[in-house]
Amino acid sequence: MEGTKQSLEGLRKLFSHPSLKEETAEHLKVKVFENRQIMGAAAAVAAATKIKELLSQKDQVRMIFAAAPSQNEFLAELVNQQGIDWSRITAFHMDEYIGLPDDAPQKFSQFLTDRLFKLVKPGELHLIQSSTTIEQECQRYSDLIAAAPIDIICLGIGENGHIAFNDPPVADFEDSFIIKPVELDAPCRQQQVNDGCFPDFDAVPTHALTLTIPTMMAGAHLFCIVPGSTKRAAVEQTLRGPISTSCPASILRTHPDCTLYVDRDSYGMLQVPQVSTQGGQA
Numbered sequence: 001m002e003g004t005k006q007s008l009e010g011l012r013k014l015f016s017h018p019s020l021k022e023e024t025a026e027h028l029k030v031k032v033f034e035n036r037q038i039m040g041a042a043a044a045v046a047a048a049t050k051i052k053e054l055l056s057q058k059d060q061v062r063m064i065f066a067a068a069p070s071q072n073e074f075l076a077e078l079v080n081q082q083g084i085d086w087s088r089i090t091a092f093h094m095d096e097y098i099g100l101p102d103d104a105p106q107k108f109s110q111f112l113t114d115r116l117f118k119l120v121k122p123g124e125l126h127l128i129q130s131s132t133t134i135e136q137e138c139q140r141y142s143d144l145i146a147a148a149p150i151d152i153i154c155l156g157i158g159e160n161g162h163i164a165f166n167d168p169p170v171a172d173f174e175d176s177f178i179i180k181p182v183e184l185d186a187p188c189r190q191q192q193v194n195d196g197c198f199p200d201f202d203a204v205p206t207h208a209l210t211l212t213i214p215t216m217m218a219g220a221h222l223f224c225i226v227p228g229s230t231k232r233a234a235v236e237q238t239l240r241g242p243i244s245t246s247c248p249a250s251i252l253r254t255h256p257d258c259t260l261y262v263d264r265d266s267y268g269m270l271q272v273p274q275v276s277t278q279g280g281q282a
Helices: 002-016 036-055 069-079 108-120 134-146 186-194 213-217 229-240 248-254
Strands: 021-025 028-033 061-065 089-093 095-097 124-126 152-155 179-183 207-211 221-226 258-263
Touching: 021 229, 028 036, 028 229, 036 061, 036 069, 036 152, 036 221, 036 258, 069 108, 069 221, 089 108, 089 134, 095 108, 134 179, 134 207, 213 248, 221 229, 221 248, 229 248, 229 258
Parallel strands: 028 258, 061 089, 061 152, 089 124, 152 221, 221 258
Antiparallel strands: 021 028, 095 207, 179 207
């Protein structure tokens, strides 16, 4: 009952505060919201609607999730969405640090388990095991991902424009791998400190496993959730800059069904109208 009430509250927020602005950047659909709470609720409602639509058409839905503080509001509202048969969901995640202890709270598998997986209990859950032999784990996870098409990917964009851990120095739009080990660039590692995930720069792992850009682009439906002023430059380059690995997320403009959810801070405060507390424009 409590979950239903919370879900209804998310819908109430969504409909009382609709998107402030919508646009397209080539194929990429963009929706701008007043704040990250409303943005997260809107993305969760849209993702849940797509999940239920696909479950009405097929036996299983295969999904990939991102793990980052930017996803918190989205994940919290997705958990509360009613009518999803999670037993028919196969869940993956898109990246994992190399070198952290199995019980480290910063591990992305732990982040998603705490905020989503242990709450909704997907029928199949495949976590990246970065503490095993890297070559063997890449083969294992590649086989799992390649077993059938990916239906839905829920992702974010990093301060340096990365998607998953495809930072500009290692991003490859034509990558032949499904998952690969990468060295994290300095802006990416600093973001982990800025996000409060690590106490200082030296504590952030230098390497990780990540799904590659072609793997991400092969997902049928992409929901990209990007709040916060620290992401504004990356959002600007994603929407307005050249499609280039200097901003890996720019490739999202070529995806046939990707929606970018941003808030006033990440989109740029001066580019959208103010909204009063009554829900109208100020």
